[in-house]
Amino acid sequence: MGGRLQGKVAIVTGSATGIGRAGSILFANEGAKVVVADRNDSAGEETADLIRNAGGDAVFVHTDVSKSEQVQNMVATALKKYDKVDVLVNGAGILIRTQSRLADISDMEWDLSLNTNLRGVFYGCKYTIPHMLERGGSIVNISSVAGIGPTPMAASYGVSKAGVINLTLTAAREYAENRIRANAIVPGLVDTPQARGSTGSTERFDQRAAEVALGRAGQPEDIANLMLFLASDESSFITGGAYVIDGGGTVSSWADLRRES
Numbered sequence: 095m096g097g098r099l100q101g102k103v104a105i106v107t108g109s110a111t112g113i114g115r116a117g118s119i120l121f122a123n124e125g126a127k128v129v130v131a132d133r134n135d136s137a138g139e140e141t142a143d144l145i146r147n148a149g150g151d152a153v154f155v156h157t158d159v160s161k162s163e164q165v166q167n168m169v170a171t172a173l174k175k176y177d178k179v180d181v182l183v184n185g186a187g188i189l190i191r192t193q194s195r196l197a198d199i200s201d202m203e204w205d206l207s208l209n210t211n212l213r214g215v216f217y218g219c220k221y222t223i224p225h226m227l228e229r230g231g232s233i234v235n236i237s238s239v240a241g242i243g244p245t246p247m248a249a250s251y252g253v254s255k256a257g258v259i260n261l262t263l264t265a266a267r268e269y270a271e272n273r274i275r276a277n278a279i280v281p282g283l284v285d286t287p288q289a290r291g292s293t294g295s296t297e298r299f300d301q302r303a304a305e306v307a308l309g310r311a312g313q314p315e316d317i318a319n320l321m322l323f324l325a326s327d328e329s330s331f332i333t334g335g336a337y338v339i340d341g342g343g344t345v346s347s348w349a350d351l352r353r354e355s
């Protein structure tokens with residue numbers, strides 16, 4: 095075990111699976127006490143068990159991030175168990191790909207996307223920041239490359255992730271005086287249940303991975319490494335950033351466009 099987060103308490107939402115789980119495990123390996131927050135109880139408990147079985151300290155709390163009272167309960171649980179919160183990772187998210195163009199998106203899809211991906215980040219910040227005001231802290235929000243470009247057939251997702259970046263920049267500016275840093279991670283294709291589910295088939299997923307400049311999809315651990323850096327004091331001069339981590343996925347699509355034009 096390392097000690098890059100020694101003595102820190104971290105809340106990680108969306109940590110039952112994928113990127114959030116990898117981040118939670120890495121945080122615990124680096125000495126953090128971790129609040130595993132997710133709406134998926136069985137997989138969330140499993141993440142906390144994995145941490146405890148490896149000698150770390152973690153508690154699972156059932157949390158639907160789109161529900162104000164559940165996010166308040168998440169923060170209260172962290173304070174009750176560990177007395178403070180130093181790090182908040184807002185990682186919970188859903189990708190609904192209904193293959194609908196803008197005019198055909200249902201109110202239900204729009205609300206579900208925005209309520210989970212953007213309102214959930216807002217609630218995480220809203221209820222955690224008051225407990226960081228005195229001591230400072232680090233907020234890491236998970237956006238997506240979908241938030242920095244058009245997202246055909248998944249507009250509600252792209253809009254929600256663009257909103258996450260703007261919210262992050264605003265939080266960074268407003269709370270810098272309290273030594274609360276806020277940064278966004280902007281992943282490209284990462285091999286998780288969400289990404290595999292959204293691509294529809296293994297063949298399509300592999301094809302998309304091969305189109306990435308570095309020739310592969312990211313692993314959850316790739317994102318967790320950046321998450322750790324932004325959570326730790328090693329990044330103490332970094333706030334208000336949005337960091338693309340996509341194996342060169344966005345540069346390869348721009349280059350391909352130029353070749354075609």
Ligand SMILES: NC(=O)c1ccc[n+]([C@@H]2O[C@H](COP(=O)([O-])OP(=O)(O)OC[C@H]3O[C@@H](n4cnc5c(N)ncnc54)[C@H](O)[C@@H]3O)[C@@H](O)[C@H]2O)c1
Nearest residue numbers: 108110111112113133158159186187238283284286288289
């Ligand atoms: N995998 C990718 O290619 C990719 C790319 C860019 C961004 N992202 C973002 O990374 C984050 C993690 O996604 P992932 O790929 O690990 O997917 P994932 O499906 O493995 O993990 C998402 C987690 O969020 C949880 N969740 C969903 N809705 C929730 C809610 N309302 N309340 C609480 N928890 C909820 C799920 O139960 C799950 O554990 C998401 O915000 C996603 O949008 C993923």
